[in-house]
Amino acid sequence: MVASGWYMGLAAALFTIGALGILLRRNALVMFMCIELMLNAVNLTLISAGRVMNDLNGQVAVFFILVVAAAEVVVGLAIIVAIFRRRATASVDELSELHG
Amino acid sequence: MVEALLFVLMALGALAGAVTVVVARNSVYSAMGLLATLFSVAVLFVVQLAHLVAAVQVIVYAGAVMTLFLFVIMLIGVDLSEAFDERLPRQRLWVGGLAGLVIILAGVVTVSGEFEWVPAAAPETIVESTNGTVQAIAEPLFTEWVLAFEATALLLTIAAAGAIALAHFRRVRV
Numbered sequence: 001m002v003a004s005g006w007y008m009g010l011a012a013a014l015f016t017i018g019a020l021g022i023l024l025r026r027n028a029l030v031m032f033m034c035i036e037l038m039l040n041a042v043n044l045t046l047i048s049a050g051r052v053m054n055d056l057n058g059q060v061a062v063f064f065i066l067v068v069a070a071a072e073v074v075v076g077l078a079i080i081v082a083i084f085r086r087r088a089t090a091s092v093d094e095l096s097e098l099h100g
Numbered sequence: 101m102v103e104a105l106l107f108v109l110m111a112l113g114a115l116a117g118a119v120t121v122v123v124a125r126n127s128v129y130s131a132m133g134l135l136a137t138l139f140s141v142a143v144l145f146v147v148q149l150a151h152l153v154a155a156v157q158v159i160v161y162a163g164a165v166m167t168l169f170l171f172v173i174m175l176i177g178v179d180l181s182e183a184f185d186e187r188l189p190r191q192r193l194w195v196g197g198l199a200g201l202v203i204i205l206a207g208v209v210t211v212s213g214e215f216e217w218v219p220a221a222a223p224e225t226i227v228e229s230t231n232g233t234v235q236a237i238a239e240p241l242f243t244e245w246v247l248a249f250e251a252t253a254l255l256l257t258i259a260a261a262g263a264i265a266l267a268h269f270r271r272v273r274v
Binding site: 002006007010012013014016017018020021023024025027029030032033034036037040043044047048050051054055056057059060062063065066067068069070071072073074075077078079080081082084090 | 103104107111114115116119121122127130131134137138141144145147148149150152153156157160161164165168169172173176191192199202206229230232236237240241243244245248252255256258259260262263266267268
């Protein structure tokens with residue numbers, strides 16, 4: 001059996017890569033994919049923690065996260081498409097109307 | 101032994117996919133990298149006895165969500181996302197320094213041995229209590245978490261209606 005610390009380490013690495021993507025990329029779609037990446041890393045953490053603690057509620061929490069993430073993707077992509085129709089760009093640097 | 105082999109293979113796949121998401125210039129490649137990561141993590145879920153969650157991950161995420169992503173990439177245009185330049189030299193320097201700092205901090209904490217991943221960790225796993233079959237997940241889902249379950253049902257309805265409202269774009273005549 002692989003110690004759950006390795007799973008947690010992998011999840012931490014995935015989360016870090018996703019956070020780096022958010023900071024480095026300026027394409028709204030790629031940033032959105034990085035958010036999904038971070039959510040998946042957290043799911044992996046919850047599952048391995050649940051296994052170590054002999055608790056099924058970790059998996060139930062992951063189930064809920066998956067459902068909410070699906071709803072989030074639907075709304076987020078609709079927003080990106082609506083912005084693209086109005087502005088013809090997917091770069092977040094172009095969206096600066098609310099900039100002070 | 102089998103679990104160790106699977107873990108190494110799938111961890112490499114997941115990390116390679118994640119790096120592809122961030123590095124790839126073409127957003128279709130990013131989507132494919134994310135797909136690889138999702139599949140690898142699904143295999144790791146199965147290894148950790150989370151059968152239902154792994155199935156949901158493959159069906160909902162790798163199936164529905166990635167299809168939606170690819171649809172939007174095609175809608176927005178592949179070549180356009182490649183065209184704009186993404187040169188943020190100062191930001192890259194800052195992020196690189198920050199990442200190095202975090203890695204050093206994590207290494208120091210881990211090596212010094214002061215850190216426990218799960219404080220209340222049981223010494224050995226009882227397979228029966230964490231075997232995430234459909235029946236096992238359904239029992240807490242429909243007793244303890246039934247209110248959250250109903251709330252997510254409501255949330256999905258609202259999200260679908262909101263997406264339709266956003267996508268239903270009336271062209272403003274000016």
